Amino acid sequence: MKSPTQPWQMSAAEASALIQARALSAEELTRSCLDRIAARNADVKAWVWLDPERAIRKAKELDKVQIHAGAKSRLHGIPFGVKDMIDTAEMPTTNNSPIYPDNQPSHDAQVVRIMKAAGAFVMGKCDTVEFAAGGRKALTRNPYDFARTPGGSSSGSGAAVGDGQVPIAFGTQTGGSHIRPASFNGAYGIKPTHNTFSWSGARHLSPTLDTLGWYGRSVEDLVLVAEAARMVGIDAMPDVSVKGLKVGFSRTHNWPKAEEGTVGAMERAVRLLTEAGAIVTDLDLPEPFADLNTAQHIVMNGEGRVQFLADYVQNYELLHEDFRKKVENFEAITPEKLLWALDLAAACRPVFDKLFGPELDVILTPSACGEAPFKPSETTGDPAFNSMWTLLHVPTVNIPGHLGPNGLPVGVTLAGPRFGDARLLAIAKAVAPVLDPKAA
Amino acid sequence: MKSPTQPWQMSAAEASALIQARALSAEELTRSCLDRIAARNADVKAWVWLDPERAIRKAKELDKVQIHAGAKSRLHGIPFGVKDMIDTAEMPTTNNSPIYPDNQPSHDAQVVRIMKAAGAFVMGKCDTVEFAAGGRKALTRNPYDFARTPGGSSSGSGAAVGDGQVPIAFGTQTGGSHIRPASFNGAYGIKPTHNTFSWSGARHLSPTLDTLGWYGRSVEDLVLVAEAARMVGIDAMPDVSVKGLKVGFSRTHNWPKAEEGTVGAMERAVRLLTEAGAIVTDLDLPEPFADLNTAQHIVMNGEGRVQFLADYVQNYELLHEDFRKKVENFEAITPEKLLWALDLAAACRPVFDKLFGPELDVILTPSACGEAPFKPSETTGDPAFNSMWTLLHVPTVNIPGHLGPNGLPVGVTLAGPRFGDARLLAIAKAVAPVLDPKAA
Numbered sequence: 001m002k003s004p005t006q007p008w009q010m011s012a013a014e015a016s017a018l019i020q021a022r023a024l025s026a027e028e029l030t031r032s033c034l035d036r037i038a039a040r041n042a043d044v045k046a047w048v049w050l051d052p053e054r055a056i057r058k059a060k061e062l063d064k065v066q067i068h069a070g071a072k073s074r075l076h077g078i079p080f081g082v083k084d085m086i087d088t089a090e091m092p093t094t095n096n097s098p099i100y101p102d103n104q105p106s107h108d109a110q111v112v113r114i115m116k117a118a119g120a121f122v123m124g125k126c127d128t129v130e131f132a133a134g135g136r137k138a139l140t141r142n143p144y145d146f147a148r149t150p151g152g153s154s155s156g157s158g159a160a161v162g163d164g165q166v167p168i169a170f171g172t173q174t175g176g177s178h179i180r181p182a183s184f185n186g187a188y189g190i191k192p193t194h195n196t197f198s199w200s201g202a203r204h205l206s207p208t209l210d211t212l213g214w215y216g217r218s219v220e221d222l223v224l225v226a227e228a229a230r231m232v233g234i235d236a237m238p239d240v241s242v243k244g245l246k247v248g249f250s251r252t253h254n255w256p257k258a259e260e261g262t263v264g265a266m267e268r269a270v271r272l273l274t275e276a277g278a279i280v281t282d283l284d285l286p287e288p289f290a291d292l293n294t295a296q297h298i299v300m301n302g303e304g305r306v307q308f309l310a311d312y313v314q315n316y317e318l319l320h321e322d323f324r325k326k327v328e329n330f331e332a333i334t335p336e337k338l339l340w341a342l343d344l345a346a347a348c349r350p351v352f353d354k355l356f357g358p359e360l361d362v363i364l365t366p367s368a369c370g371e372a373p374f375k376p377s378e379t380t381g382d383p384a385f386n387s388m389w390t391l392l393h394v395p396t397v398n399i400p401g402h403l404g405p406n407g408l409p410v411g412v413t414l415a416g417p418r419f420g421d422a423r424l425l426a427i428a429k430a431v432a433p434v435l436d437p438k439a440a
Numbered sequence: 441m442k443s444p445t446q447p448w449q450m451s452a453a454e455a456s457a458l459i460q461a462r463a464l465s466a467e468e469l470t471r472s473c474l475d476r477i478a479a480r481n482a483d484v485k486a487w488v489w490l491d492p493e494r495a496i497r498k499a500k501e502l503d504k505v506q507i508h509a510g511a512k513s514r515l516h517g518i519p520f521g522v523k524d525m526i527d528t529a530e531m532p533t534t535n536n537s538p539i540y541p542d543n544q545p546s547h548d549a550q551v552v553r554i555m556k557a558a559g560a561f562v563m564g565k566c567d568t569v570e571f572a573a574g575g576r577k578a579l580t581r582n583p584y585d586f587a588r589t590p591g592g593s594s595s596g597s598g599a600a601v602g603d604g605q606v607p608i609a610f611g612t613q614t615g616g617s618h619i620r621p622a623s624f625n626g627a628y629g630i631k632p633t634h635n636t637f638s639w640s641g642a643r644h645l646s647p648t649l650d651t652l653g654w655y656g657r658s659v660e661d662l663v664l665v666a667e668a669a670r671m672v673g674i675d676a677m678p679d680v681s682v683k684g685l686k687v688g689f690s691r692t693h694n695w696p697k698a699e700e701g702t703v704g705a706m707e708r709a710v711r712l713l714t715e716a717g718a719i720v721t722d723l724d725l726p727e728p729f730a731d732l733n734t735a736q737h738i739v740m741n742g743e744g745r746v747q748f749l750a751d752y753v754q755n756y757e758l759l760h761e762d763f764r765k766k767v768e769n770f771e772a773i774t775p776e777k778l779l780w781a782l783d784l785a786a787a788c789r790p791v792f793d794k795l796f797g798p799e800l801d802v803i804l805t806p807s808a809c810g811e812a813p814f815k816p817s818e819t820t821g822d823p824a825f826n827s828m829w830t831l832l833h834v835p836t837v838n839i840p841g842h843l844g845p846n847g848l849p850v851g852v853t854l855a856g857p858r859f860g861d862a863r864l865l866a867i868a869k870a871v872a873p874v875l876d877p878k879a880a
Contacts, residue, residue, distance in 0.1 A: 106546035110750040117753035195647050198746050204640050207647060230749060230767075232775060306638050309670060310550040313557035327670075335672060335859035339793070346786030353779065419775030 007032035012167035013220035016074045026077030030059035033079060033123065037165045043146050045139045046160035048084050049091045050124035055079060058121040065119070074224050076119030081160045081169030083153075084125040085132045086212075087201040088112055091122065095203055096130045096138060099315045109201025111170060111212055111229075118228040123166045126156030129380060132172050133205040133304065135320030137377055142184060144408045148372040151181030152380030154213075161215035162187040162409070168225060169215045173390055174205045174300055176368075176383025178213035179413060182398035183367035184381065186409030187215045188432075190222045190425070193418050194393035197229055206303035208342065209296065209390050218439060219429040222397065226425060233422030240361075240423075240430040242276040248283030248355070250365040250415075253290040254384040259370030261404030262385075268402050269364060269412045269435055276434045283355070283363060288348055289388065295341035296387040301331050302338035345391045352392055353417040362427045367411040371404035385413070395421040397428045401436030447472035452607035453660035456514045466499035466517030473519060473563065477605045483586050485579040486600035488524050489531050490564035495519060498561040505559070514664050516559030521609030523597045524565040525572045526652075527641040528552055531562065535643055536570045536578060539755045549641025551610060551652055551669075558668040563606045566596030569820060572612050573645040573744065575760030577817055582624060584848045588812040591621030592820030594653075601655035602627040602840075602849070608665060609655045613830055614645045614740055616808075616823025618653035619853060622838035623807035624821065626849030627655045628872075630662045632861050634833035637669055646743035648782065649736065649830050658879060659869040662837065666865060673862030680801075680863075680870040682716040688723030688795070690805045690855075693730040694824040699810030701844030702825075708842050709804060709852045709875055716874045723795070723803060728788055729828065735781035736827040741771050742778035785831045792832055793857040802867045807851040811844035825853070835861040837868045841876030 007015060007029045018024035034052045041047060062077045082088055085095045087105035089112075094100050112122060127138035129152040138155035142148040143163035150159035154171025158178075161169045162185025171178040173191045182189030191213040204210055216222045226234045249270055251258070258266070270280050308323040316324070325331075355363075366385040373381055389396045395418075398411040414431065416424035432439040447455060447469045458464035474492045481487060502517045522528055525535045527545035529552075534540050552562060567578035569592040578595035582588040583603035590599035594611025598618075601609045602625025611618040613631045622629030631653040644650055656662045666674045689710055691698070698706070710720050748763040756764070765771075795803075806825040813821055829836045835858075838851040854871065856864035872879040 104546060106544060110747075113750035113754055117750070195743050196746060198644065198750065199647070200644050200747070204638065207635050207639070229746070303635050306636060306669070307550075307640070310553035310557070310638065314553055339790070339858060343786070343790045346783070346789070349786070350779070350783045418779060 008036040008164045010167065011217035011221050012078050012224055013218055015167060016078060016224065019077045020072065020074070026059035026062045027056060029077065030055050030079055033166055040143065040163055040165060044141055044143045044159050044163055046126055046156040046163070046165060047124045048094060048096070048127045048156065055123050062119060062121065073118040073228065075115065075228055078120045078168060079123035079166055080115060080120050081123050081126045081157050081166045082112060083132070083157045083169070083171050084128045085172070085203040086111065086170060088122055088125065091125055093125065096128050096136055099311055099318045107201060110198035112201070114228055126160055126169055128155060129153030130320055131203055131205065131323065132174065132177060134322035137380060141376055142372045142408070144186070145372070145406070148374055148408070149184065149376035149380050151184040151368070151372060153177040154181045155380065157215055158182055158185040158187055158189070161185065161217060167217055168221055171213050171215060172202060173211050173213055173386065174209045175296060175390060176386025179386050179396055179398050180368045180381055180383055182215060182400070183411035184372035184409065186400040187398070188218060188222055188400065189213055189215045189398045191390065191396050192231065192421050193395050196231065196419070196421065204307045206300045206307070208299050208303060211390060219425060219432050223425055226421070231421050232419060237422050237426040240426045242273065242278050242430050242434055245278040245427065245430070246359060246361045247273055247278050247280045248360050248363045249280055250283045250285060250363050252285060252365055252385065252388065254293065257369045257382065257384045258366060261370035261408070261410040262366045262368060264404060265402035265410040265412055266366060272434050273431065280364070283360070286351060288344060291344060292348060292388040292391055293384060295344045296391040298333055298337050298341035299345070299391065301326060302333040302341070305329055349392055349418065352394060356417045356420070362424065363415040365413045365415055367398045367413045371406055371408040371410055389415055394418050395424050397424055399428060399432055399435050448476040448604045450607065451657035451661050452518050452664055453658055455607060456518060456664065459517045460512065460514070466502045467496060469517065470495050470499035470519055473606055480583065480603055480605060484581055484583045484599050484603055486566055486596040486603070486605060487564045488534060488536070488567045488596065495563055502559060502561065513558040513668065515555065515668055518560045518608060519563035519606055520555060520560050521563055521566045521597050521600045521606045522552060523572070523594050523609070523611050524568045525612070525643040526551065526610060528562055528565065531565055533565065536568050536576055539751055539758045547641060550638035552641070554668055566600055566609055568595060569593030570760055571643055571645065571763065572614065572617060574762035577820060581816055582812045582848070584626070585812070585846070588814055588848070589624065589816035589820050591624040591808070591812060593617040594621045595820065597655055598622055598625040598627055598629070601625065601657060607657055608661055611653050611655060612642060613651050613653055613826065614649045615736060615830060616826025619826050619836055619838050620808045620821055620823055622655060622840070623851035624812035624849065626840040627838070628658060628662055628840065629653055629655045629838045630865070631830065631836050632671065633835050633858050636671065636859070636861065644747045646740045646747070648739050648743060651830060659865060659872050663865055666861070671861055672859060677862050677866040680866045682713065682718050682870050682874055685718040685867065685870070686799060686801045687713055687718050687720045688800050688803045689720055690723045690725055690803050692725060692805055692825065692828065694733065697809045697822065697824045698806055701810035701848070701850040702806045702808060704844060705842035705850040705852050706806060712874050713871065720804070723800070726791060728784060731784060732788060732828040732831055733824060735784045736831040738773055738777050738781035739785070739831065741766060742773040742781070745769055789832055789858065792834060796857045796860070802864065803855040805853045805855055807838045807853045811846055811848040811850055829855055834858050835864050837864055839868060839872055839875050
């Protein structure tokens, strides 16, 4: 493992180990991250709310907490970013909406409370696509090329972690809002199994799909948060070897959308994993899965109809046309269509889970269509390679490591069955050093 | 229709018609409800927060709003109650939890915002079982017999409407928390199709099950709220005649739990509907449905594991043992069990919907095991006849009208297919005068 020279370059797990050993203070880590932010924020614009003095004060307070043997969480003293449609009691939550410019929630979202109880603290709020759902884009720019999008809707969270500004940040995914930014920004990211993490305190778009996720700078960073969230099985993660690992390479029905960056990322991943002893075979998903992206779109907009009604009736003038259209059912989604979509997904879920067993450990599949596209004020990229997994409720992890034809990061996704999150993280831990030079 | 002598005796729809015609003011309605509350609250204890002066002030403000032809919502000037685990920005939300005794949310739940935008106003907060999930019972007593439970967890909301203290109130249902109190308190109530109403701002127990519902004093009251919530199809409700209506009487697999009150309520309903020209036939649900109550219990507790984690790590000492046990997975619910339950429900949903068509308009089924039981500090009754419908996501409506062997109300449930809510309300409107002497 390479030895970073500055604390901001460390993963949360590396910083945590030093904090536990008293070789690094939370204040030093925080000041280093703040230096990185100061150097980069004018260009990357990941943050919509940040108070450096407050962050340093919080870090100092945590440095003063007495350590009893074994009693300190591995997240103690670690700063994290929060997507600005997740409520925070000590800083505003704008949803990037003109309806909520100074909105100060009274309560932290449950995920923020869980992180705080583990000794972590909120560095600040990360820019988001409006309501994580449409309308205005984030102002955030891709840290690898400011002319490109960082992806979205978790734009600021993905860019902040990918750029070393904060080791951990939270995002959300309804279509491809969490994993795609991980790919575009060279970050690790997990979208866990649906409903295994409390959504309470985050803004809903489509409850059947809305899933909290988090970014880190290594698989171990993802594990740190999973421990605080008491992910099922995280205390007994299996030892996984890449040698003999049965990997199913799923191009999915969306493969025609794969660009040079993603084709290269997948070819490289298949080659490196095979060289490391994995048994990689092509995996064709059953035919009904071809309709899951269409179904995801219908569920998202069908359920989104009621999630913006309160703003529609109270704040119509300030509500972006994208959300007015949802309330007005602009796409004419009938109950029959919505039921078709919900029931197709429900029927595919157990079929997908049953693919796993003695013949298959994990699925390898694209994280995005390719490198991050240009025109960040117009697009956050295409969620084609993410939507299906969100609708299936299955855990996915983005592994960075490949660079596309323009030198921009392109990740690959590992997917497992529902509630197989801990095992998927164990597999990701074994796979990451094979694919990511920084993890080798 | 009987002519009530006091405004508090009116349904919301009756009061609304008079308000629209300027024959009644919101202030008069509110003062009358407050008189009823003053006379009854020491015994019924439906309210945990109520400020009569504030309510009168709100009503007066609404009376001053200018009417333009056709511009005033039918909810204008109507007070409503809110279960105390649904956030309100102008009054506390305690969740009946010692963790939240003075908890003041910054925001109204979306349902409260929608009601306010329609010109209704919050009368006060109604007592609830702790977190609508377990732990402490509400202090509320059954208005028909103070020694009995009003049901729960929507204890105060159901009792307040059943007792004429407020014409409309909101509750929630995860097992049988909404329809059972409707039955026990002689109120009308609807639990709509899952995810057709925003839950945001209410406290989660199990997102796959959690469903907002509302109580009224007539079917038309339920329609008033459905209009404000833009229920699909509510603007074009069909005309339904009981003559020729195809009713399937489903005892369900839980029929052995039916007590004298419920057996009598069902026999009476079958007889009266048949006399009115309906074609009532026995309907046996397919065998897999026998496991749905077990599945509901597994989903509720499996998903509940993560919904109390934030309180567990931050407020352990004040968190009731019921919720600690959920976090600690006291029932040892494995991922396999939870998947079995989720997938069984998903498979049964389209099977249930397909029962409806030319041969079946609506299902008639029990709302509770019988009359409200004694020992309100120990029990809220058995949700055996409700849990299945919650898990199936289908709309259910409670119709009062029957009195059990002890003179206490026992309702019957009408159930329809998913998204058939508006048609179900139209059927309920036709059925209510047959079953409920007060609606005749």
